[in-house]
Amino acid sequence: MVFMDGQGLGSGASVPAGKVTLLRPAEQLFDEMLTGWTAQQTSRMLTTQTIKTRASQVRRFGDFCGTPPWEWSPADVEEWTTSLVSGARPLSTSTVRAYQNSVALFCDYLTDHRYGWADRCEELFGTHPVQVCHEWNTVIHTSDHEARPAVRPLNRLELQAFFDYADDLVDRARSSGRKGWQTLFRDATLFKIIYAFGLRRREAAMLDLHDFTRNPKGPEFGRFGVCNVRWGKAMRGSQPRRRAVLAVFDWTRPVIEEYVTEVRPRFGTADESVLWPTERQSRIRLDHIDDRFADWRDDLGLDPVLHPHCLRHSYVTHLIEDGFDPLFVQQQVGHRWGSTTALYTGVSGDYRNRTLRRALDAAFTPPTAIQEGSSR
Structure with missing residues (x-):
């Protein structure tokens, strides 16, 4: 595009048509539209990554159509959506909705x-x-949670087996003098902290040492009484949401203290604030977390549908089973709605049977029997 007056471009109306010479009209006007849209979203203070992702998705739609935006039709949306959910690797419902x-x-x-x-x-x-998207050709958002039904929390035996296996790998590597034992120790601690505070992968990966603070009401946890999450799941392109998660398990402090004092300094990272550094002086990658979890899961012969996010489901489930107030659990994991927390919960059959028994006893036990029992 050639600007005869040398001015920049912000929107379709910012430069009069008489002052612009279009060399490739359709292609360049499409670029101009995306530039203007980027400026509009930036003005709304949306994150850079959200803006880039949306522009990429619009580009992808334009490439599929093979036509410029002023020639798009609702039928194009329907054909494109069909292509997204077809083939060997169909996209999930939530991904299609985002597109x-x-x-x-x-x-x-x-x-x-x-x-x-x-x-x-x-x-x-x-x-x-x-507008080519309407209520009859787009996905309707009916739930905050659309995970695969097969994904579930780990039960307590599976969780203990997973952590024990991780510790055994560390002990064997450390006793044999293998160089990689620090990395194994870091990863074992990372998974324990994901479970201990009910974190998402990214929330855990982005933690810094100073994100942990004391809880005056929980002095037994020392400096690790509160985990201040700075990279919570964003809503509608906004900045990451923050929340403070209180430590609830008595083993949390010794686990993280050992890692922070004895292992983390061995990485010699230049950025002393990073909690999970790598040997290459960077933060741990999300795909490394996925791969490590999958390797240990498969070594143990656990259900192949399990992935790191299941540790968060386990945290919710186990707190509910242990009698924590559902509202407290909801606030701990940062859910806007209690219904989402309920979907994360997969209480055991034994827990449900005990709950049912207590309810039945309360409903069918005669009041006189209750009084007699309490007086003995």
Whole structure:
């Protein structure tokens, strides 16, 4: 694009058509639209990654259609969606919704008269963009939680076996003088902390040492009484949500203290704040967490559907089984709705039977029997 007056471009109406010479009209106007949309989202203080992801998804839709935005139609959305859920690796419902949402937001921007895109397209091409996403061809969001039904929390025996196996690997590597024992120790501690505070992978990976603080009401946890999560799951492109998670397990302090004082300094990282450094002076990667968990899971012969996020499900389930108030658990894991926490909960049959028995005893035991029992 050649700007005859040397000015930049912010939106469709920012530069009069008479001052612009389009060398490749369709391609360059599409680029101009995306530039304007990026500026609009930046003005809304959306994160850079969210903006980049949405632009990429719109580009992908445009490549699929093979036509510019002012020629898109609802049928294109339907054909594109069909392609996304077909083939050997169909996308999940939540991913498809995210793709459709990006296209819908882009079309909302293009059809907003305040930006002048419709007038520009009419002047140059004799047509204008329309909203191609509607309630009949897009995914409806009916639940905050859409995980695969097979994904479940680890029961207590599985969890203990997993942690014991991790510790055994560390002990064997350390006693044999193998160089990688520090990495094994780091990963074993990482998984314990994910479970101990009910964290998501990214929340755990982004932790710094100073994210742990004291809890005046829990002095037994020392400096590790509160885990201040700074990289919680964002909502609608906003900044990461923060929350403070209180330590609840008595073994949390000795586990993390041993790692922080004896193992973490051995990595010699230049950034002394990073909690989980690598030998290459960087933060631990999410795919490494996935791969390590999968290796240990498979070595133990555990259910192949289990993945690191199941530790978070386990945390919720075990707190509920141990009698913690559901609202407390909901706040610990940072859920907006109690229904989402309930979906994370997979209490054991034994727990449910005990709960049922208590309810039945309370409902069917005569009041006189209760009084007699309490007086003895």
